[in-house]
Amino acid sequence: MTLHLDHITLTYPDGPTEVTAVDDVSLTLHPGQFTALVGESGSGKSSLLAVAAGLQEPTSGQVRVDGPRGLIFQQANLLGALTAREQLLVTDHIRGRKPRRDRADELLERVGLAGSGHRRMNQLSGGQRQRVNIARALMGSPAVLLADEPTSALDTRLAREVVDLLADITRETQAVTLLVTHDRSLLDSCDRVVEMRDGRVREVRAVS
Numbered sequence: 001m002t003l004h005l006d007h008i009t010l011t012y013p014d015g016p017t018e019v020t021a022v023d024d025v026s027l028t029l030h031p032g033q034f035t036a037l038v039g040e041s042g043s044g045k046s047s048l049l050a051v052a053a054g055l056q057e058p059t060s061g062q063v064r065v066d067g068p069r070g071l072i073f074q075q076a077n078l079l080g081a082l083t084a085r086e087q088l089l090v091t092d093h094i095r096g097r098k099p100r101r102d103r104a105d106e107l108l109e110r111v112g113l114a115g116s117g118h119r120r121m122n123q124l125s126g127g128q129r130q131r132v133n134i135a136r137a138l139m140g141s142p143a144v145l146l147a148d149e150p151t152s153a154l155d156t157r158l159a160r161e162v163v164d165l166l167a168d169i170t171r172e173t174q175a176v177t178l179l180v181t182h183d184r185s186l187l188d189s190c191d192r193v194v195e196m197r198d199g200r201v202r203e204v205r206a207v208s
């Protein structure tokens, strides 16, 4: 499963004119490859990720993806009143599937939260909540994982732990993973860094 972004352009209306957030970006992302997307504020990272995630139609160009996509954002989209396990089971509910409690507990264990399934979000730390977020994205067995600043609410140590977990999961599941981050200290956990500037890809480099 490979994710192809072919000549993606995304413009937003901006009063009488328009702003080009993504300007003819082509990228191919491979299974098991953990790619970081970096660049200054406003360079188009979140816009490109939203297109890759299927949340935003590109103005032109094409996303080619063959498999489920899992999305990980900042923790704001977790439902505060639910337990960790329920956060995961909601995804089954949304898809009209039978709730897979065993699968939910397995994934909570995988992200280091064994035994915490009954705890409510407000009883978990920021790092633990982000682990729930990751486990929730994994409920759909995604071939592509898209994460937009998942560590921005975390301190350095927790941010590193969460990114290392994403790196391990990428290798284990052979997912295609794209991580938007502004934190350059996290880049050595990645395989590849794509740097954007003014909506374009400025540089693609391998992390040694």
Ligand SMILES: Nc1ncnc2c1ncn2[C@@H]1O[C@H](COP(=O)(O)OP(=O)(O)OP(=O)(O)O)[C@@H](O)[C@H]1O
Pocket: 012, 013, 014, 019, 020, 021, 039, 040, 041, 042, 043, 044, 045, 046, 047, 048, 182
């Ligand atoms: N909904 C929108 N309507 C109009 N312009 C937008 C919209 N969303 C983003 N933009 C503009 O598109 C450009 C790219 O924004 P984007 O959020 O993708 O950048 P980013 O690199 O993710 O920035 P940051 O690191 O600050 O999150 C910016 O000029 C921004 O102002």
